[in-house]
Amino acid sequence: MGKMSLYDRLGGQEGIIKVVDQFYDYVLADGRVNHFFRKTDMKRQRLHQSLFISFATGGPNHYTGQSMRKAHEGMNLTDEHFDTIVELLARALRDFHVAETEIVEVANTIEPLRKDIVGA
Numbered sequence: 702m703g704k705m706s707l708y709d710r711l712g713g714q715e716g717i718i719k720v721v722d723q724f725y726d727y728v729l730a731d732g733r734v735n736h737f738f739r740k741t742d743m744k745r746q747r748l749h750q751s752l753f754i755s756f757a758t759g760g761p762n763h764y765t766g767q768s769m770r771k772a773h774e775g776m777n778l779t780d781e782h783f784d785t786i787v788e789l790l791a792r793a794l795r796d797f798h799v800a801e802t803e804i805v806e807v808a809n810t811i812e813p814l815r816k817d818i819v820g821a
C-alpha cells in the first residue's frame with residue numbers, strides 16, 4: 702500500500718474544513734492578527750482557505766482565489782504575523798488529534814509561501 706497523501710492523512714476535504722473552521726475561530730479571537738480580518742467575508746475565507754490547503758497538501762485543485770502575493774498585497778504582513786498564523790493552524794490541527802509529524806508537514810508545506818505573503 703502506497704503512502705497516503707498529507708491531504709488524506711488530514712481527513713480529506715471534510716477533515717480540512719473542520720480544522721480550518723476551528724483555525725479561523727482562533728484567528729478571530731487573537732489580538733495579534735484578528736484586525737486584518739475586520740472587513741473579510743469569513744464564510745468565503747473559510748471556503749477558500751479549505752480549498753487552498755486541500756490542494757497544497759496533495760488533494761484536488763478546486764481553489765479559485767487569488768495568488769498568495771495578490772491576496773495579501775498591501776497588508777504589510779511581518780514574519781511574526783506569518784508565524785502566528787502557522788501557530789494557530791497547528792493549534793487547530795492538534796484539537797482534531799492530528800499527529801505532530803503531520804503538523805510539521807503542514808508547516809513545511811506552507812513555509813515556501815512566506816516569501817510571497819510577508820511584505821506582499
Ligand code: HEM
Binds near residue numbers: 737782784
Ligand atoms: C500562513 C500562510 C497563509 C496562507 C496559506 C494564507 C492563505 C490565504 C488564502 C487562501 C486567502 C484567500 C484569498 C482569496 O480568497 O482570493 C487569504 C486571504 C487573506 N489572508 Fe491569508 N494566508 C496566510 C497568511 C496570512 C497572514 C499571516 C495573515 C495576517 C495575519 C493573513 C490574512 C489574510 C486576510 C485578511 C485575507 C483576506 C483578504 C480579503 O478580505 O479579501 N493571511 N489567505
